[in-house]
Amino acid sequence: MLTYDLEARGSLPLYEYLYRRIRDDILSGKLAAGERLPSKRALAEHLRVSVVTVEGAYRQLEAEGWAEARPRRGFFAARVDRRLPAAEGPVLSPEEPPRPWRLDLKSGRRDPACFPSALWARLTRQVLSEGEHLASVPPQGLPALREAIARDLRDFRGMAVSPEQVVVGAGAEYLYLLLAQLLGREAVFALEDPGYPKIRQVYGKWGAACRPIPLDGQGMALEPLYASGAAAVHLSPAHHYPTGIVTPIARRQALLRWAEEADGVIIEDDYDSEFRFAGRPIPTLQSIDSRGRVVYMNTFSQTISPSMRVGFMVLPPRLLERWRRELGFYASAVPALEQQVLARFLGGGGYEQHLSRTRKKYRLLREAVLERFRRCPFAASVTDRGAGLHFLLRLNTEESDEALRQRAEGLGVRLAFLSEYAAVPNPTYDHTLVVNYAGLDAGHLAEAEELLAEVFR
Amino acid sequence: MLTYDLEARGSLPLYEYLYRRIRDDILSGKLAAGERLPSKRALAEHLRVSVVTVEGAYRQLEAEGWAEARPRRGFFAARVDRRLPAAEGPVLSPEEPPRPWRLDLKSGRRDPACFPSALWARLTRQVLSEGEHLASVPPQGLPALREAIARDLRDFRGMAVSPEQVVVGAGAEYLYLLLAQLLGREAVFALEDPGYPKIRQVYGKWGAACRPIPLDGQGMALEPLYASGAAAVHLSPAHHYPTGIVTPIARRQALLRWAEEADGVIIEDDYDSEFRFAGRPIPTLQSIDSRGRVVYMNTFSQTISPSMRVGFMVLPPRLLERWRRELGFYASAVPALEQQVLARFLGGGGYEQHLSRTRKKYRLLREAVLERFRRCPFAASVTDRGAGLHFLLRLNTEESDEALRQRAEGLGVRLAFLSEYAAVPNPTYDHTLVVNYAGLDAGHLAEAEELLAEVFR
Secondary structure: OOOOOHHHHOOOOHHHHHHHHHHHHHHHOOOOOOOEOOOHHHHHHHHOOOHHHHHHHHHHHHHOOOEEEEOOOEEEEOOOOOOOOOOOOOOOOOOOOOOOOOEEOOOOOOOHHHOOHHHHHHHHHHHHHOOHHHOOOOOOOOHHHHHHHHHHHHHHHOOOOOHHHEEEEOOHHHHHHHHHHHHOOOOOEEEEEOOOHHHHHHHHHHOOOEEEEEEEOOEEOHHHHHHHOOOEEEEOOOOOOOOOOOOOHHHHHHHHHHHHHHOOEEEEEOOOOOOEOOOOOOOOOHHHOOOOOEEEEEEOOOOOOHHHOOEEEEOOHHHHHHHHHHOOOOOOOOOHHHHHHHHHHHHOOHHHHHHHHHHHHHHHHHHHHHHHHHOOOOEEEEEOOOEOOEEEEEEOOOOOHHHHHHHHHHOOEEOOEHHHHOOOOOHHHOOEEEEEHHHOOHHHHHHHHHHHHHHOO | OOOOOHHHHOOOOHHHHHHHHHHHHHHHOOOOOOOEOOOHHHHHHHHOOOHHHHHHHHHHHHHHOOEEEEOOOEEEEOOOOOOOOOOOOOOOOOOOOOOOOOEEOOOOOOOHHHOOHHHHHHHHHHHHHOOHHHOOOOOOOOHHHHHHHHHHHHHHHOOOOOHHHEEEEOOHHHHHHHHHHHHOOOOOEEEEEOOOHHHHHHHHHHOOOEEEEEEEOOEEOHHHHHHHOOOEEEEOOOOOOOOOOOOOHHHHHHHHHHHHHHOOEEEEEOOOOOOEOOOOOOOOOHHHOOOOOEEEEEEOOOOOOHHHOOEEEEOOHHHHHHHHHHOOOOOOOOOHHHHHHHHHHHHOOHHHHHHHHHHHHHHHHHHHHHHHHHOOOOEEEEEOOOEOOEEEEEEOOOOOHHHHHHHHHHOOEEOOEHHHHOOOOOHHHOOEEEEEHHHOOHHHHHHHHHHHHHHOO
16 A cells, blocks of 8 residues: 655645555656555545545645546556656856946947836836726827827838837848748848848848848939849838938939839838938938838837837738738737837827937937047048938048957947948948947946047057 | 928028928929039028028038038039839738627636736835936846746746746747748748647748647657658647647657657747646656656746737746857847746746736636536537646537627627647547636626527527
């Protein structure tokens, strides 16, 4: 008969302790496969516990498959493997920890003071108390948020967009992934070169062919685009990353003509267009597209916070129908609570106020940074288009970008070079810094300059 | 000379009104491509505005590419297309609006009272006031959240997991999409049939071959699995949706043997395992896997709210390395704020309390629903495994599922049939309801029964 010291059970309930011990005996082979367990009554008497306790243990063994119940015959040990589970998780190499840089010109992490925390907390409390965070969200995103986005696009970008066209997604990369699935694996993607690397990483991972297309002074060059055989082109005409090129209207129109002639789609990535410091915003490709060729996309990473992970795209009618048919099964990937709070932030005027405050802050910061960096001995020239949260600084150096990067890292300085963003290497990109200035502290520019002088000594 | 009625500008600044009128003239062809614009001074005198105003308009025209500045020669109208932007967004068929069902046995939407709103609001305020929502989040997710998840898995599922193995993602479908990318397009996926349809939709959209594998009474049948040539199998051994089958230990071990022999990967989708009402939770496949063959995944959709869109997976070391190498470029798709709040909710004991409250609520609700539905004249039998938020109800009917569904919809009742979840039709699935009871109101079961009696009359 099975005999266990029930005093050794510690704080476990009796039935559970009994279950564990019998399971261990089955696992170790002490109880062989097919062996009959004692009847519940007999074991209960033997161990001086109640029949209910034994019953509980046997039922659990049966539920998990350690034992089988045969009607009117009792319980039998099941045939099981004798591998024991690991007691500890595996020992793994840790992720690369984030480095505490003394100066970081690459990430452009934001000043926390820029985030409208008090308003955000109030709106969150409001939404929670009204129970709106549990409202079911359609696949394209919360209607109130899509309406607020369409209104904002109309008022500040002059775009005529219906909320039906808006698809909310969990950040830019998630939207790239949706677009890749929407356009199909056969679609060849033409990508700006140099360009934002995640674009080609996502499309490439999806398995689409990506063709790097060089830029001229006006944006993507037309001849290589026509020659590429692309079915889709991904562009940032408002302010290209990292060169800062602003695509003028004639080139925009020529790109739309390409789309018409090649039966192609233009993905207009309007990344960072909100930070235009001179004059009015430039009309989007989407707003001058009368043939439904343009997918417009943007996120709130630049304007609110990169850690928000909310973006959206505006689909032309033909692609919207395809999206609903082929991808409409995807649930909206953004939490309902966040969509509700953001909808109220946009709709209630909080966003507009926040943007104008941030714009002012970055305009002043940019002027201070430009003024200081322009007259540094290491600066050969600055390319600044009066827009965006970065500019290019050509260096007065013969050293390779790689040597400079290594020296910088040794000094705790993180740099971004134009050459890193190129798919096709080009010596004209060398010796050029991409200065992401949004994370700099206006009060410590002298220290930043000193550190850089040490790097470029 | 260009002549405009500046009185007609309404509330627009002078320079902007002037810019718009000149742009319109270029667009309409009134100002031909290459034509020289009047000098700033001359136009200012002619229109009786300041030179600064004209300067502002010209600079904006230049920035957008409507005009070109030639050094020492002035501004010239650019060559542009004459298409005008649409003034209104396109008229689109609206999305299917959510129907206000009188009775919904399909979605299982939750009672809002179940959500821990007060605690959630407090934790959110805390995180916002500490500025933690702006902390940068590594690609695998917030370390504090991954630690809390690993602790929870250890304490309540008996799993030995290192936080390094945890990858946080924006809900189940997003995790499926990551796994598809991780396992590669050549991988054949074996999927439970019947099964949760989004699994095959996501893997299928990714372009992987999906093989439906039938179930026997213990879960996925082994012979067709071996014959399928699959490299990956996606399973819910804890409580299969929709059949409710619980896979016993011997079958679990056999599945691990398959993985070893076929060099395959098992994706253990532990969906809804928290709601086991009889006995202890069953050990996961992951916890008896000593060879690193199992990817464990789960979400907080069932336990907190489907609108949360947060899930996670636990990768074995070999796949973790591959993930970091090939997919580590993806930023975490879950907002930092939500990750921080959830980490505190898990770590501070709020989750445990919430779970035990919810479990109790659903146990009582389930008992009441089972008791009532079992003795309905339309119920032939009920298959209930003492687990999960759904059970199967076999109907006393000869009518087709489709006819029943239509009659139900006419009465405002939304039903789910077992047959809908099958990739390969099988007459044994007919006449069986999947009762997702979590959204039912315990106080209105009599009305629900009356409605169903009308459907199945």
